Structures are given as structure tokens and as C-alpha cells.
Amino acid sequence: MLDPNWETVIGLEVHLQLATSSKIFSGSSTSFGGTPNSQTCSVDLAMPGALPVFNELALRYAVMFGLGIGAQINKTSIFDRKNYFYPDLPKGYQISQFHHPVVGRGTFELFFDDQDIYKIGITRAHLEEDAGKSVHGHFDGKSGIDLNRAGTPLLEIVTDPDFRSSEQVIYYLKALHLLVTYLGISDGNMAEGSMRCDVNISLRKKGDCNLGTRTEIKNINSFRFVERAISFEVNRQIDILEDGGKVIQETRLYDSELDETRPMRSKEIANDYRYFPEPDLLPIQISDDYISKIRDSMPELPLAKYRRFIETYDITKDDAEILLASKEIADYYEEVVATCADSKLSSNWVQTEMLAKLNKSNLCVSQSPISARQLGLLLSKIVDKTISGKIAKQVFAEAWSAEEDPLELIEKKELKQVDDFDKIHTIVQEVINKNTDQVKQYLAANDQKRKKLLGFFVGQVMQLSNGRANPKVVNQILNQKLSE
Template sequence: MGLEVHLQLATQSKIFSGSATTFGAAPNEQADAVDLGMPGMLPVLNEEAVRYAVKFGLGIGARIGERSVFDRKNYFYPDLPKGYQVSQFFAPIVCEGVFEVPLEDGTLFPIRITRAHLEEDAGKSVHDAFSQETGIDLNRAGTPLLEIVTEPDFRSAEQAVAYLKALHSLVTYLGISDGNMAEGSMRCDINISLREKGADALGTRTEIKNVNSFRFVERAIHSEYERQADILESGGSITQETRLYDAEQNVTRSMRSKEVANDYRYFPEPDLLPIVIDAEYIEAVRATLPELPGAKRARFIADYGLNDYDAALLVPNHALADYFESVVTAGGAAKPAANWILGDLAAALNRNETDITDSLISAAQLAGLIVRIEDGTLSSKLAKQVFDGLWAGEGDADQIIEARGLKQVSDSGALESMVDAVIAENPDQVAQYLAADEAKQKKLSGFFVGQIMKASKGQANPQMVNELLLKKLNDQS
């Protein structure tokens, strides 16, 4: 399999016109004469689109085309008013590179990037709103796209999804796209072909167009694999064609209407001159690159002692990684910080259908909670109560401990009298305990611990209770 990703670049205006690119505007309110393909209109290239493309190229260590050229890709479709799409065919802005994709086990899986080129998005066709006609909305026409093409390096749906997730993380770190798949900011075409066991050559491929979620990519690949395998095993042959994935039926379907049009007759776009990029420009862009996910993952593991699993969950989301680092900077120990963020905090964010940027608990507040666990003020049970207090906006950890009276009792005198009282109140259980063998004793001691914790309203330091209890029980014999 090879993948082609169409990435909408996060520019304010379109690639060749000054129209806005905001998603969700009323139909055709963000399309000017250039986007509509009115006769005589000339494109003027957006500098930010060029910079974003170069940023991407540097992000994957690819060669930047020093002289890239726009071409016309000719086909007729109502949402493409000019009758051609301005794209780059012969000389793309980003040339070959290698993208290292982290797999679940922490290993890196290299995917060869063939190229990435700039082009304009098409408009949208609305088929179901009108009974006799198709509606055309050209707001999306002219939105800058970066089409990222890989070599056929994928052997499984899992690898394809891992690549897409890593790519999503990279482009959001670079700030070149919002990566919002539901709004079409990142769309994936899958080229898939089967190969006979032991054979070198890949079979005839089909292309599945415009899959827009990680889950659908995985399901579309499985479904198309099954379809091709069935045909080949029953002695048939695969037709090279474009297919669409139908998520409701979980099948791919042939897109017959585009078959004849698969001859795009590319030629250089005479309305645009070559883009010339010199070394100075490349170095200036390179200087603006942030720390990228791969480097951050390695640093989190080396500097904070996180394991691959925690790093793999924290790093892909830039805001989450920043939050983690803020907690650590504010004094929270790294491993507990990761646990709280990926555990209770993630659950709370989920329940509230929000994300880390809108967390009701600040990084400093979470750090304050972790400090009080580490210094023994809070047991893990009390810590959960403080966490709930933080989420409810009751102040910082120390204020909540004070207000709710949640301090863990670690005063040995106070604990001792609690232990004495429980032993005195339960002579039968004490007798049972003393008669039992060692394995059974361990189990029975749980009863006393439970009673003591109850008496202390959960505030007794469980470790100290355990030690005191065992000593006192053994003194009874």
C-alpha cells in the first residue's frame, strides 16, 4: 500500500486569492472571481503556503525543490470551475524524504516519502439537498493543499494508521494545519494492491479516495483487501480503478464516473512562474522549526524517565506534552504526573467532552497535588478527593486539604490509639488471627486495616497502620 494525504494548510487566505479559508461559512460567501475561475483572473501565490510546504519538507528531512513549478491538471467536474486544478506534477516543492513512524512497541518504522506538492482544493458538490440538480459551493475552492505521497511501503492497516497518526502529530506540531479530519483538513487516498506470496511484483492496484478518519482508513483497507483476495483466489483479475469507501456498509464501491477522466494531460501553468527557493530561505525557515515529536519523545524518555508507552501517549498531542512539562517544571514528579494526566485527568476531560487546552485543573495545581502525595501528606485515596476538589474549582491542593480536613494522619501516637481501640473492640477476630497460619494471617489483617481506615475516615497513613497493627497483634500472643 501507498498513501496520498491531502492536507489543508492553515493559512488565513487562499493559495491564489485573498478570500478567507474559514470552515463552515454560508455557501459561496468565501469565493471570489479567482476561485470561481472567472475569465481573465490571474492567480497570485500566498507566501505562507510556500513557507508551510518548506516547513513540512524540513520536518521530514526531505530535499526542498530549489525550483518548483505549477502545472495544470485537466479534468471536468462541476466543483472545479476552471476545468483544471493548479497543482505541481513535474517539479514538486518537496522532494524525496524519509519519515520515521513510531509503532506501538516504541520501534521506528521508516516510510519513504516520494514527494509533497502544493495545489488548490476543489469546491464541494452537494448531491442530496436538491432533487433535480447538484448544488455547488466554491468556498473550499482554492484552499491551499499539500499532497503528501508515499512509496508503497505499507504492509498492514495498522502501519498505515500509525503513519497517519504520526503525520497528524507532525503537522500540528509544525502548525501548518489544524489536522481536523472531521472538517476535511486531512484526507487520505489509499493505493492498495496484493502480491502473491513469495512474488516480488505487486499486483494491479485500486485507489480508495477521500477517507477521512483513522478508523475508516483501517476498515477500508481490511474491506478492500478482502475484496481483492476473493477475486484473485477465485481466478479473477483486479481492475485498476478509483473506489469510494462506504462506511455504513463497510464496503468499497467503484466510482465509475471518473474512469474515462484518468488522463489529466498535465502541462506547465502559464499564469504562474517557477517558485525559486534558495539556501538562505531554507535556513530561515529551519530556524523557526519547533522541537518535533520524535525528538520530544526521546527527550521525555531520557530526561524524565518515562517509558515508551507514556511517551507515546503524551507526545503526539502538542498541548498535552506542554501540559506535562509544565506540571514537571512546577515541581510535580514526572512519572506520577504522567499517570495523573493519562489517568484521572484524561477521564475527567473525556467526561466533560473537552480537551487539555480547556482543563479545569491548571498544570501548577496538578503539580501541587503531586507534591502533597510525594511528601506523604496525602494517601492515594485522599489524593483522588483533592483531585475532585481541584476539578470543582475549590482552589489549589493545599487549600482543599485544609478546607476538607483531608490531611493524612501520620502521627504515630494518634495511630497507635486507633489501632489499640480496634484490637480491643474485636477480641474474636484477634483470637482467630492468632490461631491462623501465616498466609491466612495476611488475609485476616485486612479486616483490622479496614476498621482503622474507617475510624480515621480514610485519613490514616495506610503504610504506618500496617506496621503498627502487625506489631501490636503479634504482641497479643
């Protein structure tokens, strides 16, 4: 795939929408999908005389992110104005942080890689406001402007040029998604634009220490497109360099329909943003107390949870990875374990039954018809041998579709496992009486064939007992009877 002579160097800027219910500088709602311009006020519309007021929750979330990656939290950070004209930017400037971001240098630790831990340097993360949206093609040669999104808080997270492949980039994006959803600071929804990505790519000869000339690909909004945009751009740059040409430093757009990157029109790039400190807002001052209070209230982070799961639940790395795929799944799993006290059984069930069913019906964990406690109680019935694993699966399936409590279902349908020796004995006798031919064959057969036939008898017994007979007891009695 990649020419072995070249090394790909990638750095990312991720724009993360923070999950505040109101905007970063106004009281308007940030919810997605409202009627165009219904979630705007004088501040978002940049009416004359309107002034921004900073939403403290956005700061809190930014600090949580900073603490989550062990970054330096800057005690003083300053908002700047980034000036450029565009219809979806009503003020003619974006309020951002240029010289003094709230989050300084940090390290992002990935654990999804084959290697145990892979570290990505985080250059900085700063707060800014989102722009609105231009809507083309609906207004007879004109463009519409929807300012509902204008002023939604963003955390722009900038990495060092630490990625060497698109796979690493995707790992990082998934891990970032996981971290921010664990922290509850963003829904990380790429399709709704909660996580958007600018990719900086350059190539250099293997072994070269200097960075090559980079291009920036703007605004990619899905994992798949990130991968394809990188792949296209890398090949484009290789072609240029192999022909002895030079890569031009420029901003490019990824066109997902044509699957190519192309330079943005010069009009789309304002190259001098004339940053200066935003005089309408005071510098943000953060006290040690503020930081330590947030630190104390931080939830357990994915990496710590990963290590704990492997250690305390005795499950494999692969299992842990699946169970940590979202905080909801991890929480669900932990409640199941707490209820039934069998971590491996819980792990298998959550993965093979729960997640499979959820995926199939396109539901998320919180929408599961069977709660973690209900599943835990069901599994505890396997653990204490009230029911077999097979019955449990039937119960689970039935409870799922009927949206009933599995335990109630067991009671109602009398599905409890039958351990009673006499009862099973009677059924075994019945099966033997009905199948004299097979008994004869059994008695005449060698060991290998006997095993097969034994399976037949067990099946018959289970069928007659509606699957409730304890298989261990059935085997025991059958062996005994058939050797008589």
C-alpha cells in the same frame, strides 16, 4: 485472513489541509462550517479577471513538513494548472504542482510499530488548492455548490508503495497525523476532511519483485474506512487473480454504507488533465536562508521526543507512546514532571487519572479543568508526604468536578495527611477500645488471619481520621499496640 500466497502492496496519497487562516490564493477565510459560499471572494469564485496571489504561510508549512521528514526541499518549484470541468472547481482548473513539487524525496519514520523503526519512502509532497463541495439532495433535482472550501491549501503527500498491510497504513496515518499536529501545520481532523486519503493497491505473488496492476481508491476519510476499503479491495483482487483474471487499472470509490469499492463512472474521471505551468503565478524560489530560518524554529518532532521521554523520564515505551499521542498531552506531562519532579508518578497520573477523565467527559487536554501545574503541585504533595495517594485521588476527583484548585481544596477541607504520632495513637486506642472482640480474635489467630484483621483495624483508623492518617504510622502503632 490474507491468503499467504499473495503480498499486498500499498502506496498512499494523503491530502492534508494546511492550517492557514486564509486560502492559498486569496484572502478568504478557511474556517470550517460557515454558511455556504460566505467565505468566498472574486478569486475563489473564479470571476473574470480575478488572479491568484500565493499565501506564503502555505509554503512555510510545506517546508516545515519537508524538514520534518528530512526531505529534499526544492529551491524552485512551479505551480501548474490541472484542467478539468466540475462544478465545484470554479476555474475549470486546479492550481497544483506537477513537475516541480516543493518537497522532494524523503523518509517517514514510524515508531508505533513493534519493530523499533519502520521507514516509509515519501516520493514527494506538493502544494495545491482544494475544490469546493457539491451538495446533493436539497434543491429539487438540482445540486448546490458550496465554494467555502475552494482554495483551502492542501499538501498532497505521496508515498512509495512501501506498505504491506492495512495495519501499517493505519500506523502511518496516525504517525502522520501526529507529525503534522506537532508541527502545527494542520489540525489533521479526518472527520472535517483535513486529512483525506487515496489508496493505491496491488497484489503480487510472494517473492515476486514486479508490482502488480494497481487500483486507486479515492477520498477515504476515516481510519476505519481505510482499513475496510483496503480489506475489501484486497479480497476482490485476490478473487480475480485466483480465477486467472486480470486486475484493471482504474479509479474506484469506497462506499462506506455498502462496505465495498466500485469503479467511478467514466464521467467522473478526466483522464487528460492537460497540465501546464500556471502563468498567473511566478515560480516559487526558496533561499537557503529561508530554509535555515524555518529549520531553526522547528519544534521537537514526535520521534525525537519519544526517544527523549524514554531516556530522561525512565518510562516504558508503552507509556511514552500514550504520552506522545498528542503534543498537548506531551506538553502537559512535561509540565507536571517539571512541577513535581517525579516522572513515573506523573506518567501514571496523567495516564490513569487525567486521560481517563478527559476521555470520559470527551474533552481535550486544553479543556482540562485541572492545569498541568495544578496537577504537578498536587503530586508534589504526595511526593513530600503531605497527603496520601488515595487522598490525592479524592482531591483530584473533587477538584475536577468542582473546577477548583486542588491545593486550595486540600487546605479548605483540612485533608493534609496526619503524621502526628500522638494524634494517631489516640485514634488507634479508640479503635482498640471499641472492638474488643476483634482484638481477642487477633490475639488468638495465626499469622495469616492476623494480617486480615490488621487490615480491618487499619480501615477503622483511616475511617476515623477521614483517611488522613499516615498509613505507615498507623501500621506501626497498631502492630505495637496489638502486641502489648
